[in-house]
Amino acid sequence: MSDSPIIEVQHITKRFKGLTAVKDVSFSIKEGAITGMIGPNGAGKSTTFNMICGYYPPTEGQIFFRGQDITSKKAHEYTNMKIARTFQIMKPLKNLSVLENVMASAYFGHAAAKNEREAKEKAMEVLQFTGLYEKRHVISKDMGTPDQKRLEMARALVTSPELLFLDENMAGLNPAETEAAIQLIRKINESGVTIFLIEHIMQAVVSLCEEVIVLHHGEKIAEGTPEQVMNDPYVMEVYLGTKKEDAAHA
Amino acid sequence: MAEKKRAVRIYHRNLAMVLGLILLVFILIPVFVKSPYVLNVFVLVFYMSTLSMAWNLLGGMTGQNSLGHAAYMGLGAYACCLLITKTGANPWLAAIFGMVVVGLVAGIIFYPCFILKGPYFTLVSIAFGEALRQFIINSSFFGRASGIGLPFGKDSWLDFRFGSKVPYYYVGLIMVLGVYLLMKKIERSRMGYALRTIREDEDAAAAIGINPTRYKIMAVVVSAMVAALVGFFYASYIRYIDPELMVQAKSTESVLPAVVGGAAYVEGPLVGGLIMIPLSEFLRAKYSAILPGINMLMYAVALLAVIRFRPAGILGWYMHSNVKTFIDTKLLRKPSVDVLEEVELAQYHKEEV
Amino acid sequence: MSTFLQACVNGLLMGGFYSLMGMGQNVIFGVMKIVNFCHGEMLMVGMYLTYILWSVCGLDPYLCVPIVAVLMFCLGGLIQHTLITPSLGTKSFTNLLFLTVGLGLLLSNGALVLFGSEYRTITTAYSQTNIGLGPVTLPLPRLISFGVLIVISVALFAFLKYSTTGKQIRAVSQNSVGAEVVGINTKKIYILTYGLGTALAGVAGALLTGFYTIFPTAGASFGFRALIVVVVGGLGSIPGAFLAGIFLGLLETMVALFISPSYSDLIVFVTFIVILVVRQTVIIRRK
Numbered sequence: 050m051s052d053s054p055i056i057e058v059q060h061i062t063k064r065f066k067g068l069t070a071v072k073d074v075s076f077s078i079k080e081g082a083i084t085g086m087i088g089p090n091g092a093g094k095s096t097t098f099n100m101i102c103g104y105y106p107p108t109e110g111q112i113f114f115r116g117q118d119i120t121s122k123k124a125h126e127y128t129n130m131k132i133a134r135t136f137q138i139m140k141p142l143k144n145l146s147v148l149e150n151v152m153a154s155a156y157f158g159h160a161a162a163k164n165e166r167e168a169k170e171k172a173m174e175v176l177q178f179t180g181l182y183e184k185r186h187v188i189s190k191d192m193g194t195p196d197q198k199r200l201e202m203a204r205a206l207v208t209s210p211e212l213l214f215l216d217e218n219m220a221g222l223n224p225a226e227t228e229a230a231i232q233l234i235r236k237i238n239e240s241g242v243t244i245f246l247i248e249h250i251m252q253a254v255v256s257l258c259e260e261v262i263v264l265h266h267g268e269k270i271a272e273g274t275p276e277q278v279m280n281d282p283y284v285m286e287v288y289l290g291t292k293k294e295d296a297a298h299a
Numbered sequence: 300m301a302e303k304k305r306a307v308r309i310y311h312r313n314l315a316m317v318l319g320l321i322l323l324v325f326i327l328i329p330v331f332v333k334s335p336y337v338l339n340v341f342v343l344v345f346y347m348s349t350l351s352m353a354w355n356l357l358g359g360m361t362g363q364n365s366l367g368h369a370a371y372m373g374l375g376a377y378a379c380c381l382l383i384t385k386t387g388a389n390p391w392l393a394a395i396f397g398m399v400v401v402g403l404v405a406g407i408i409f410y411p412c413f414i415l416k417g418p419y420f421t422l423v424s425i426a427f428g429e430a431l432r433q434f435i436i437n438s439s440f441f442g443r444a445s446g447i448g449l450p451f452g453k454d455s456w457l458d459f460r461f462g463s464k465v466p467y468y469y470v471g472l473i474m475v476l477g478v479y480l481l482m483k484k485i486e487r488s489r490m491g492y493a494l495r496t497i498r499e500d501e502d503a504a505a506a507i508g509i510n511p512t513r514y515k516i517m518a519v520v521v522s523a524m525v526a527a528l529v530g531f532f533y534a535s536y537i538r539y540i541d542p543e544l545m546v547q548a549k550s551t552e553s554v555l556p557a558v559v560g561g562a563a564y565v566e567g568p569l570v571g572g573l574i575m576i577p578l579s580e581f582l583r584a585k586y587s588a589i590l591p592g593i594n595m596l597m598y599a600v601a602l603l604a605v606i607r608f609r610p611a612g613i614l615g616w617y618m619h620s621n622v623k624t625f626i627d628t629k630l631l632r633k634p635s636v637d638v639l640e641e642v643e644l645a646q647y648h649k650e651e652v
Numbered sequence: 653m654s655t656f657l658q659a660c661v662n663g664l665l666m667g668g669f670y671s672l673m674g675m676g677q678n679v680i681f682g683v684m685k686i687v688n689f690c691h692g693e694m695l696m697v698g699m700y701l702t703y704i705l706w707s708v709c710g711l712d713p714y715l716c717v718p719i720v721a722v723l724m725f726c727l728g729g730l731i732q733h734t735l736i737t738p739s740l741g742t743k744s745f746t747n748l749l750f751l752t753v754g755l756g757l758l759l760s761n762g763a764l765v766l767f768g769s770e771y772r773t774i775t776t777a778y779s780q781t782n783i784g785l786g787p788v789t790l791p792l793p794r795l796i797s798f799g800v801l802i803v804i805s806v807a808l809f810a811f812l813k814y815s816t817t818g819k820q821i822r823a824v825s826q827n828s829v830g831a832e833v834v835g836i837n838t839k840k841i842y843i844l845t846y847g848l849g850t851a852l853a854g855v856a857g858a859l860l861t862g863f864y865t866i867f868p869t870a871g872a873s874f875g876f877r878a879l880i881v882v883v884v885g886g887l888g889s890i891p892g893a894f895l896a897g898i899f900l901g902l903l904e905t906m907v908a909l910f911i912s913p914s915y916s917d918l919i920v921f922v923t924f925i926v927i928l929v930v931r932q933t934v935i936i937r938r939k
Binding site: 359418430554555607 | 681685686687735738739742744745746749750753754755757758762763764765769868872876879880883912914915917918922924925928929932933936
C-alpha cells in the first residue's frame with residue numbers, strides 16, 4: 050500500500066444549463082483505503098461520482114488515476130483500467146439467474162473471461178466471496194433488496210477491479226443487513242481493493258472509512274477522519290442545523 | 300457421483316432423442332406430403348421465422364425495437380437480383396454479395412442513429428425503410444415500381460432454381476436451423492451477454508466495460524445480414540421482387556412471430572412462426588375469397604389476445620407452466636439444476652487433469 | 653408565380669391535417685410514452701363513421717364532426733381501459749408497440765370486412781365549389797375544414813393550458829408518479845388522454861371526407877406523418893405540432909413542385925431522419 054493517491058480530483062465543476070451542481074471540488078483517494086463521501090440530499094454527491102466514473106464530463110477540472118489523466122475517458126473504458134462501480138438503483142438482468150448475471154460481467158474488463166467455462170468459474174468464485182453462492186440459481190428479479198445490492202457488488206467485483214466505487218450500497222437495508230454489508234465491504238477492502246463510497250448511513254461511514262469528504266450545495270465543506278468530520282462545527286450545522294442557519298447558507 | 304453422471308447422460312440422451320425426432324419429422328414431411336400448397340406454407344414458415352429471428356437479435360435480445368427489417372430483406376433481395384441480372388453472377392455468390400452490402404449499409408446508416416433511444420429508434424427504423432423503398436421506386440437502376448425478375452430455366456442447384464418446392468423446402472429448413480444455431484451461439488457468447496445487459500440498462504452495461512454503441516452496431520449488422528439472406532432466399536423462391544416487398548406491413552409481419560412466441564427467447568420466433576403463419580395462411584385460404592380482410596382481422600385478434608393475456612409470449616407462458624415441469628421431469632427425466640451443475644464442473648476438472 | 657402560390661396554399665391546407673393528427677399523437681405520446689401506431693387507422697374510422705352518418709342519416713359531413721368526436725372519444729377510452737392500461741403494467745415497450753400495431757390491423761381489416769375495398773366519396777352541394785382569391789383557387793370544403801381545424805387546435809391548446817383536466821394531463825405527462833402522489837387519478841387521465849387523441853384523429857378523418865376518398869387504408873400515410881409532426885414539433889408542444897404539420901405540408905408540395913411529385917415521400921422521410929439525428933446529437937452535446 051503506497052501513500053500516493055489512486056485517484057486525484059482537481060477542481061472539478063459541473064454546470065447543467067446554468068445550475069452549478071458541483072463547484073470546484075478537489076480531493077484524493079488513498080490507495081488501499083476506504084474513503085467515504087457524505088452530504089445531504091442534493092449536495093452533488095452523485096454528480097461528482099458520475100463524473101469520476103466517466104458518465105458525464107466535468108465542465109471544468111481534471112481527474113487523474115495513478116497519475117494518468119482520465120477526465121475524458123468513457124464509462125465503458127473503466128473496467129479495463131481496473132475500476133468498477135455499482136449503482137444506487139440496482140440494475141440486474143432481471144430475467145436471468147444470479148449466476149448468469151455475474152457471468153455476464155465476467156466477460157468484460159481487463160481480465161475478461163475468454164469462454165463460458167472461464168466465466169462460470171470466475172463467477173462461482175465471486176459468488177462464494179459475496180455469499181450469494183447458495184442463491185446462484187435464483188432469478189435475480191425474485192430476490193430481495195439486500196441480495197440485489199450484493200449482486201450489484203458481485204457484478205462489479207467479477208471484473209477484478211483494484212478500485213471499487215459503491216453508490217449508496219446500504220440504502221434501504223435494516224440494521225442487521227447493514228452490518229452484513231459492512232462486513233462484506235471490509236472483506237473486499239482487505240482483499241486489496243481500494244474503495245470509494247457514497248453513503249447516507251453514518252454508522253457505516255464511521256465504522257468503515259479512514260477518510261471522509263463532506264459535500265454541501267456542490268462544494269466540499271470538510272474532509273478528514275470520521276471523528277474530525279463529525280466534530281466539525283459547520284458539518285454539524287449542515288446535518289443538524291436549525292432553520293435559521295439553513296437559510297443563512299442557502 | 301456416478302449416479303448423477305448417469306442421470307445427466309440419460310437426460311441429454313432423452314433431449315437429443317426428442318429434438319432428433321422433431322427434426323426427423325421435418326425432414327420427412329416432403330416425402331409424405333405432396334401438396335405444393337402445404338409445402339409452400341412450410342417454406343413460408345421457414346423464411347419468416349428466420350427473418351423474425353433476425354429481428355429478435357436486435358429487438359428481443361438487445362431491446363432495440365426496429366420496424367424496418369423488411370427493408371434489409373428487400374435490399375438484400377435487390378442486391379442479389381441486380382448482381383445476377385446485370386452480371387450473370389452465380390446466385391450463391393450473389394447471396395454473399397447481398398449480405399455484405401446490407402451489412403455495410405446497416406452498419407453505416409445506423410452508426411449515427413444509435414444515439415436515438417426507445418421509440419425514437421423505432422421511428423428512425425421505419426423512416427429508413429420507407430426512404431429506401433421510395434428511393435428504389437424512383438430509381439431506374441433498381442427497376443422502379445415494376446421490380447426485377449430472375450430468369451427461369453432448367454432445374455439446377457448451381458443456379459438455385461427449381462420447378463418443385465421440395466428443394467426450397469430443404470434449403471429453407473437448413474437456413475432456419477443454421478440461423479437458429481447461430482443465434483443460440485450468440486446468446487451464450489460474450490456478445491449475447493453484452494446485448495442482454497444493454498437491453499436491461501445501457502449505463503449498467505457501460506459500468507462493466509461494455510461499449511454499448513459497438514455492440515449495438517454488431518447486433519444490427521448481424522441482424523441485417525440474416526435478413527438479407529432471407530431476401531436472397533425469397534427472391535430465388537418467388538423469382539420476382541418489387542418494392543412492395545419492403546412496405547411497412549412486411550416489417551410488422553416479421554416481428555409478429557417473435558412477439559407471439561416470446562421475444563425473450565431465441566426459440567420464440569420459431570414457436571411463433573410455426574403457429575401464426577400456418578394460421579394466417581389457413582385463414583387466407585379459407586375465408587379471404589368469401590370476405591376479404593377476415594383473415595387478417597382474426598390474425599389481429601390472435602395477436603391482441605396473446606399480448607393482453609400472455610404478455611411474455613407463448614414460450615414465456617410455457618416456461619412457467621406445469622406442462623414444462625411435466626415434460627422435463629417425466630418425459631426427459633431432467634435432473635435438478637444442482638446435479639447438472641455439479642456434473643458440469645466435474646467435467647471441467649477432468650479436462651484439467 | 654401563381655403555381656407557386658397555389659402550391660403554398662395546398663401545402664398549408666394539407667399541413668393543417670398533419671397538425672391535427674400530430675396533436676393527438678403528441679398528447680398520447682406525452683402522457684403514456686407510447687407510440688400510437690394505430691393513429692392513422694383512427695382517422696380512417698372517423699372517415700367511415702362520417703360516411704355512415706351521411707349516407708344513412710343524411711347528415712352534412714361537417715355536422716357529423718361533434719358526433720364523430722364523441723363516438724371516437726368513447727372508442728379510445730374503451731381501448732385504453734381494456735387493452736392498453738393492463739399492458740402498461742408489463743412495462744414492455746415491445747408489447748405496447750405491437751398492441752397498437754395489432755389494433756391498427758384490427759381496425760383496417762375490420763373496415764375491409766365491413767365496407768369492402770372500394771373507394772367511397774361523400775358528395776355535397778358545395779363539393780365542387782371553388783373560391784377564387786387572386787391567382788389561387790380554394791376548394792370550399794378544404795377551406796371550411798381548415799377553418800374548423802384551426803378552431804379545434806386553439807380550443808385544444810386552451811383546454812390543456814387552462815382547464816383543470818388539461819393541467820392534470822400535463823402533470824401526468826411530466827411525471828406520472830408525482831402526479832399520482834398529489835392525488836391525480838392517472839388511470840382516469842390515461843383514459844381521457846387516449847380518448848382525446850383518438851377523438852382528434854377521428855375529427856381529422858371527418859373533416860377530410862369533404863374532399864378525400866374513403867378506403868380501409870386511407871389513414872396509413874397520415875399515421876406516420878403524425879409521428880413526424882410529434883418529433884419535429886417537440887414533445888408536449890401544441891403550437892410546435894401545429895407549425896410542424898404546416899411545415900410538413902409545405903415541404904411536400906414544394907418538393908412536388910420543384911423536384912418531382914414522386915420524390916416527395918423520399919424527401920420527407922430523409923428530412924425526418926436527419927432532423928431526428930441532428931437534434932439528438934445537439935441534446936447530447938449540451939449535456
